[in-house]
Amino acid sequence: MNQIRDKYAIVGVGESKRSKNSGTTPLHLALDAARAAIADAGIEAKEIDGFMSYCENDSCSPHQLATYLGVRPNYVKEILGGGSSTEMLMADAVALIETGQANTVLIYRSMNGRSGMRMGGGGWSSDLLQSAFDGGSYIIPYGAASPGQWFGLFATRHMKQNGLTQEHLGHVCTSFYEHAQRNPNAFFYGKPLTMEEYLQTAQLSSPFTKHDFCLESDEANAIIVTSAERAKDCQSKPAYIMGMAARRAVSHAHYWKNIDEVASDYVAQPLYEAAGVGPKDIDIASIYDCFSWVVLRQLEAYGLAPKGELGDFVAAGNLKIDGQLPTNLAGGMLSEGYTHGMNNVLEIVRQVRGEYEGTERQAKKHDIAICTGWAGPDMAGAMILRK
Numbered sequence: 003m004n005q006i007r008d009k010y011a012i013v014g015v016g017e018s019k020r021s022k023n024s025g026t027t028p029l030h031l032a033l034d035a036a037r038a039a040i041a042d043a044g045i046e047a048k049e050i051d052g053f054m055s056y057c058e059n060d061s062c063s064p065h066q067l068a069t070y071l072g073v074r075p076n077y078v079k080e081i082l083g084g085g086s087s088t089e090m091l092m093a094d095a096v097a098l099i100e101t102g103q104a105n106t107v108l109i110y111r112s113m114n115g116r117s118g119m120r121m122g123g124g125g126w127s128s129d130l131l132q133s134a135f136d137g138g139s140y141i142i143p144y145g146a147a148s149p150g151q152w153f154g155l156f157a158t159r160h161m162k163q164n165g166l167t168q169e170h171l172g173h174v175c176t177s178f179y180e181h182a183q184r185n186p187n188a189f190f191y192g193k194p195l196t197m198e199e200y201l202q203t204a205q206l207s208s209p210f211t212k213h214d215f216c217l218e219s220d221e222a223n224a225i226i227v228t229s230a231e232r233a234k235d236c237q238s239k240p241a242y243i244m245g246m247a248a249r250r251a252v253s254h255a256h257y258w259k260n261i262d263e264v265a266s267d268y269v270a271q272p273l274y275e276a277a278g279v280g281p282k283d284i285d286i287a288s289i290y291d292c293f294s295w296v297v298l299r300q301l302e303a304y305g306l307a308p309k310g311e312l313g314d315f316v317a318a319g320n321l322k323i324d325g326q327l328p329t330n331l332a333g334g335m336l337s338e339g340y341t342h343g344m345n346n347v348l349e350i351v352r353q354v355r356g357e358y359e360g361t362e363r364q365a366k367k368h369d370i371a372i373c374t375g376w377a378g379p380d381m382a383g384a385m386i387l388r389k
Contacts, residue, residue, distance in 0.1 A: 006096055006100065006243065006245075006246070006276075007243075007244055007245060007276065007277065007278060008230060008242045008243070008244060008388075009100075009229060009230050009243075010095075010096045010099065010227060010228070010229055010230060010242070010243045011227070011228065011229070011230050011233040011240035011241060011242045011243060012225055012226065012227055012240065012241045012243070012347075012351050012387070013042075013043045013045075013226050013227070013228055013232075013233050013236040013238055013240050014039040014040060014041075014042040014043030014044075014045070014108075014224075014225070014226035014236070014238060015038075015039055015042055015223075015224065015225055015226070015347075015348045015351050015352065016034075016035050016036065016037065016038025016039030016040070016041070016042055016223070016224050016348075017034075017035050017038060017187075017221060017222065017223045017224070017345065017348060018030075018031040018032075018034035018035045018038075018112075018221050018222040018223075019031075019034065019221070020187055020189065020219050020220070020221040020338075020339045021116075021219070021220050021221070022116045022117065022218075022219065022220065023116065023117040023220060024114055024117060024220035024221075025117075027062070027114075028060065028061045028062045028112040028113060028114060028118075028222065029062035029066055029067065029070065029112070031112045031113075031114075031220070031221060031222035032055075032061070032062055032067050032110050032112035032222045032224070033067065033070055033071070034222060035110055035112065035221075035222035035223055035224040036067060036071060036108060036110060036222075036224045037071075038224065039108065039224040039225065039226050040071075040108075040226070042226075042238050043226050043236045043237065043238050044236050044237025044238060045106070045226075045236060047071040047072055047073050048072065048073055049105070049106055050068075050071075050073060050075070050106050050107070050108045050226065051073075051075050051076040051077065051104050051105055051106060051107075052075060052076060052077040052078075052095065052098055052103075052104035052105075052106070052107035052108070053065070053067055053068045053073075053075050053077070053078050053079075053107070053108050053110075054077075054078070054079045054080070054081075054091045054094065054095065054107065054108075054109050054110075055067070055079075055080050055081075055091075055109065055110050055111060055112070056080070056081050056082070056083045056084070056087035056088070056091060056111055056342070057080060057081075057082065057083075057111070057112075057113070058082065058083075058084060058113075059082070060113050060114065060115070060118060061080075061111070061112045061113055062112060063078070063080055064078040064079060064080050064110075065078045067108075067110065076103065076104055077098060077103055077104050077107075079091075079094070083342075083377065084342040084343075084377060085290055085292060085342050085343050085375055085376045085377045085378065086249055086290070086343065086374075086375025086376055086377040086381055086382050086383040087111075087342060087343070087375070087377070088109065088111070088225070088342075088343050088344045088347050088375055089246065089247075089248055089249070089373070089374075089375040089383035089384060089385050090248045090249045090375070090383055091109045092109065092225070092227060092243070092246065092248070092385060093246050093248030093249075093383070093385075094248075095107035095109060095227040096227065096243065096246070099227070099228065099229055105228065105229075105232065106226060106227070106228040106232065107226070107227045107228070108224055108225070108226050108227075109224070109225045109226075109227065109344075110222060110223060110224040110225070110344075111222065111223050111341040111342060111344045112221075112222035112223075113220070113221070113222070113341060113342075114220040115218050115219050115220060115221075115340060115341070116218040116219055116220050117220050118220070129144050129145070132144065135256065135258075136255075136256075137256065141256050141258045141259060142258050143155070148207070149292070149293075150206060150207040150210055150215060150293070151207050152378075153210075153292075153293050153295065153296065153379075154207050154208055154209060154210055155261065156261050156264075156295075156299075156379055157209055157210070157293070157295035157299075158208065158209060159261055159262070160262075160295070160298075160299060161209065161295070163262075164302075164309070164310060164312060164313070165310075165313060166298065166312060166313050167313065168201065168209060169197065169201065169317070170298065170312070170313040170316055170317060171209065171210075171214055171294040171295060171298070172197050172200040172201060172213075172294075173197075173316040173317050173319075173321070174291070174294040174295075174297050174298065174316055174321065174336075175195060175200055175213045175214060175294050175336060175337075176195050176196065176197055176200060177316070177319070177321040177322050177325075177329070177330075178291065178321070178329075178330050178333050178334045178336045178337050179193070179194055179195035179213075179333070179336070179337045180194065180195075180322060180323075181322075181323065181330060181331050181332060181333045181334070181337070181338075182332070182333030182337035182338055184323075184331075184361075184362055184363040185332045185333050185338060185363065187332075187338070187339075188332060188333040188337055188338040188339070189217055189219065189333075189337065189338065189339060190333060190337040190338075191333075195213060195337075200213055209295070210293060210294070210295075213294075213336070214293055214294040214295070214336075215292075215293060215336075216291060216292045216293065216335035216336055216340045217335060217336070217337070217338075217339055217340045218340060219339040219340050219341070221339055221341055221345075222341070223341045223344040223345055223347075223348055225344070225347060225348070225351075227243075230242060238355070239355040239356070239357075239389070241350075241351045241354045241355060241387045241388070241389065242387065242388050242389075243385060243386075243387060244276075244277035244278065244279065244370070244385075244386040244387065244388050245273055245274070245275070245276030245277025245278070245279075245385065245386045246273070246276060246383070246384070246385040246386075247269045247270075247272045247273040247276065247383055247384055247385075248383045249375075249377070249381055249382070249383040250265050250268040250269045250272075250381070250382060250383065251265055251268070251380060251381050252264065252265050252267075252268070252379065252380050252381075257378075257379055257380035261379070263379075264299055264300075264303060264376075264379040264380075264382065265376075265377070265378075265379065265380055265381045265382035266299070266300050266303035266304065266374065266376065266382040266384070267303045268382075269303070269304075269374075269382050269383060269384050270303055270304045270305060270384075273304075273372075273384050273385070273386060274386075276386075277386040279370060279386060280305070281304060281305035281306050283370050284306065284327065284370055284371065284372045284386075285328075285365065285367040285368050285369050285370050285371060286327070286328045286329070286331065286350065286353050286354075286365045286367070286368050286371045286372075287306065287327055287328070287329040287330070287350075287371065287372045287373070287374075288329070288330055288334075288346035288347060288349060288350040288371070288372070288373040288374070289301065289329055289330060289334075289346075289372075289374050290335070290343050290346065290374050290375050290376035290382075291330060291334040291335045291336050291346075292335060292376065294336065296376055297321075297329070297330075298312050298316065300374055300376065300382075301315065301316075301327075304372065304374065304384070306327055306372070307320070307327075323362075323363075323365055324366075328365040330346060330349070331349055331353055331363065331365060332345065332346075332348075332349035334346060343375050343376075346373060347373055350371045350373045350387065351387065353365055353368050353371065354368055354369075354371050354387050354388065354389045355389060356368060356389065368389065369388060369389055370386065370387070370388050371386065371387045371388070372384060372385075372386050372387075373385050373386075373387065
């Protein structure tokens with residue numbers, strides 16, 4: 003992937019209105035997000051010849067979206083997937099352009115994730131994983147019925163091994179809630195969270211309180227990718243792709259076999275090698291935050307905070323906008339909204355561009371950024387962008 007360094011760029015980003023009850027279809031939400039991204043790039047819809055999305059059987063198809071935009075595309079693809087799918091499809095878009103199968107690609111995620119199909123919204127068997135994985139009954143605890151419980155098991159062990167406490171999780175949450183207060187489009191805008199309030203909140207699934215969980219939202223996000231050469235003709239400032247590691251897996255298909263490893267551990271080295279930079283070069287971050295602990299574990303995996311010092315790192319305020327690593331500056335999935343990670347990508351692109359210059363929302367240093375995806379402990383991807 004080091005062959006692609008700075009050859010491709012994100013030239014357009016956009017989103018629909020964010021709500022708890024959209025009152026419309028994923029197709030309409032996707033059209034709103036796509037049109038916003040097209041306007042941001044300053045191009046016409048007919049210039050887009052590739053359309054790709056990811057879903058959980060809860061969206062519209064890329065062919066539908068293209069049709070209603072008045073486009074007959076050269077390439078369409080829809081995958082079943084959640085976290086880290088943005089990074090994977092970004093890599094696919096680059097590959098399509100690199101091989102001449104497309105010139106400009108639009109990637110989107112559209113979902114009624116609150117009023118429609120809710121992720122973890124009930125209706126699942128409490129023994130779901132035992133049948134979902136080959137041999138699951140031998141390696142997965144019975145009664146683990148939701149992502150909060152699955153991830154809680156990983157979190158509890160990692161926290162014990164590294165001296166992390168509930169308060170350290172709280173520093174992740176309060177930092178991201180603080181960022182949401184600068185973002186009028188965030189769900190928790192106007193609803194700051196103090197550490198006192200956080201620590202007084204009951205756990206839903208140990209070690210997680212309601213503040214440690216990502217949100218549920220009805221919304222769509224869209225991203226437009228093209229070559230650096232074509233980006234020169236777009237009206238927006240491009241965010242150049244320095245390097246990617248599209249999707250890596252843990253060492254064994256039965257990832258519950260070793261809960262001390264996560265896929266991000268295998269992403270970091272090829273990512274930095276592809277980008278030609280290291281952790282110390284990163285100015286700002288969008289870290290996949292389906293749960294607060296997932297942020298801590300990725301900070302460790304990507305070398306963004308020293309192993310064994312994660313708690314001190316977040317307690318010192320380093321995730322805040324004036325900290326060492328301003329992270330999830332729109333509020334992230336904990337306090338802005340939730341599209342399985344794509345909303346975090348939109349924000350990091352805007353930060354890299356310096357789109358908020360002159361406001362309190364803009365990170366002072368924003369030359370190089372990391373954006374991570376997390377499909378679970380078992381699969382992950384990431385990319386590094388520059389202005």
